Amino acid sequence: MLIKRYLLDDVTRHLQKKEISLIVGPRQAGKTTLMKALESHLKKKGKDTLFLSLDFDGDRPFFRSQESLIERAKLEFGNNRGYVFIDEIQRKENAGLFLKGLYDMALPYKFIVSGSGSMELKEKIHESLLGRKRLFELNTLSLREFINYRTGYRYEGKLSSFFQIDRQRAMTLFMEYMNFGGYPRVVLEETLEEKRAIIDEIFRTYIEKDISFLLRVEKVDAFRDMFRVLASQVGGMLNLNSVSETIGVSVQTIKNYLSYAEKTFTIERVTPFFRNVRKEIRKTPVVYFHDIGLRNHSIGRFGQYNSTPDMGFLFQNLIFLLLRECPGTKGASIHYWRTRDRAEVDFVLDMAGSIIPVECKCSEVKSPAITRSLNSFIKKYRPEEAWVINLSPKTGIKTENTTVRFRPFYELLE
Numbered sequence: 001m002l003i004k005r006y007l008l009d010d011v012t013r014h015l016q017k018k019e020i021s022l023i024v025g026p027r028q029a030g031k032t033t034l035m036k037a038l039e040s041h042l043k044k045k046g047k048d049t050l051f052l053s054l055d056f057d058g059d060r061p062f063f064r065s066q067e068s069l070i071e072r073a074k075l076e077f078g079n080n081r082g083y084v085f086i087d088e089i090q091r092k093e094n095a096g097l098f099l100k101g102l103y104d105m106a107l108p109y110k111f112i113v114s115g116s117g118s119m120e121l122k123e124k125i126h127e128s129l130l131g132r133k134r135l136f137e138l139n140t141l142s143l144r145e146f147i148n149y150r151t152g153y154r155y156e157g158k159l160s161s162f163f164q165i166d167r168q169r170a171m172t173l174f175m176e177y178m179n180f181g182g183y184p185r186v187v188l189e190e191t192l193e194e195k196r197a198i199i200d201e202i203f204r205t206y207i208e209k210d211i212s213f214l215l216r217v218e219k220v221d222a223f224r225d226m227f228r229v230l231a232s233q234v235g236g237m238l239n240l241n242s243v244s245e246t247i248g249v250s251v252q253t254i255k256n257y258l259s260y261a262e263k264t265f266t267i268e269r270v271t272p273f274f275r276n277v278r279k280e281i282r283k284t285p286v287v288y289f290h291d292i293g294l295r296n297h298s299i300g301r302f303g304q305y306n307s308t309p310d311m312g313f314l315f316q317n318l319i320f321l322l323l324r325e326c327p328g329t330k331g332a333s334i335h336y337w338r339t340r341d342r343a344e345v346d347f348v349l350d351m352a353g354s355i356i357p358v359e360c361k362c363s364e365v366k367s368p369a370i371t372r373s374l375n376s377f378i379k380k381y382r383p384e385e386a387w388v389i390n391l392s393p394k395t396g397i398k399t400e401n402t403t404v405r406f407r408p409f410y411e412l413l414e
Helices: 008-014 029-042 067-078 095-105 120-129 145-152 159-165 166-181 185-186 192-214 220-234 241-247 251-263 291-299 314-324 374-382 409-413
Strands: 020-025 049-053 081-089 109-116 133-137 267-272 286-289 335-336 342-352 356-358 385-390 394-400 401-408
Touching: 008 029, 008 133, 020 029, 029 049, 029 081, 029 109, 029 166, 049 067, 049 314, 067 081, 095 109, 095 120, 095 401, 120 335, 120 342, 145 159, 145 166, 145 185, 145 314, 145 335, 145 409, 159 166, 159 409, 166 291, 166 314, 166 335, 185 192, 192 220, 192 291, 220 251, 220 286, 241 251, 251 267, 267 335, 286 291, 286 314, 291 314, 314 356, 314 409, 342 374, 356 374, 374 385, 374 401, 385 409, 401 409
Parallel strands: 020 109, 020 133, 049 081, 081 109, 356 385, 385 401
Antiparallel strands: 267 286, 335 342, 342 356, 394 401
16 A cells, blocks of 8 residues: 655646646655656656656766757657656756756746755755746655554544544554654564664665765764754754764854754754743754654664653654644744743744744643743733643633633644
8 A cells, every 4th residue: 555645736736837846855755756656647647757867877868968858858758748757856966057947948848856955955956946946845754644554544534533532543653653753664664673774774874875975064973963962852942052062063063064954854943932032032943853763763762662751852843743734834933932031832833923832741631721831921922822732632721811722632633
């Protein structure tokens, strides 16, 4: 059974647009598989396609120049409409200018392009293709994609009911995801030994190819150490000076490495929400990981979480990912809130002017109660609602004209 990727529908709808469809994301997240699914969809509709990859030696001569690629496409399509798939574009030097030239020729061909994260892909391609591309970000499997696949899509569209009715099985799958994450190859393996071997290979390939080869980072051991430090303090405020001292490289080097990690789709920095410059933290970010399994592997905890009590910050990382993906919050600007007297709220959703503070509790809330920090935020900003994301069925209370909703995390899956 194939794993269904929900980004597929979005990219499929874009196939009729003139813009280049640019699919980006971390290495081994499934971009090539998604491209092959798109090609299969087009072939079933009787469309002409050409699939080329810069990973294949036999295809590389077609990328020596724009003319070489056009001649190859003409051999396949003539001057008729055709769909050209280009995989692993990050291997092409000056890829942005290369694609820009193709687009500006107004050819009768639609280009669908993919590549893993690198400085070339994230910056120069974006700059060169301004107004010429639509960006699609494919990450590793989300919790929703994972559970739907593992349950044979029997509960697709009703995962909230699945968690309430078959709670034991649902929580078993939840714990599996929290241990191993969502890399497709990891998910497809059945034994712990094989899962460990695959995630180790993914991590080593990421360091060797994206970080060392593509981004020309010389001190790969220092980058690896920084990655582990970040993994050990998920959800905590990032002290650059402390990380610099721990690893033994300059603060500027740490800043560069953070940028590389973010632009290769492994981490994301969340910035503070503030209105009062004097009393609220306004500069220091916190860091979350795009894949929980990769984070666990980097600090030697892959497959080692047995219960929810020791997963507080990991649960917080999961909620960050769910807030990014949830239809009701997608597109919201996500921040965190801290004051200098240590009041804190895990997330603040800024949704077109309205704000929702969000607290995370990796436990069942027996009797709803508002923490001092959340109460402080509510009194200061008076939002219409606040959320406490936890493991319990939903309930709610009212305070200061704010509705505080205690929401089970699985509500964010739909």
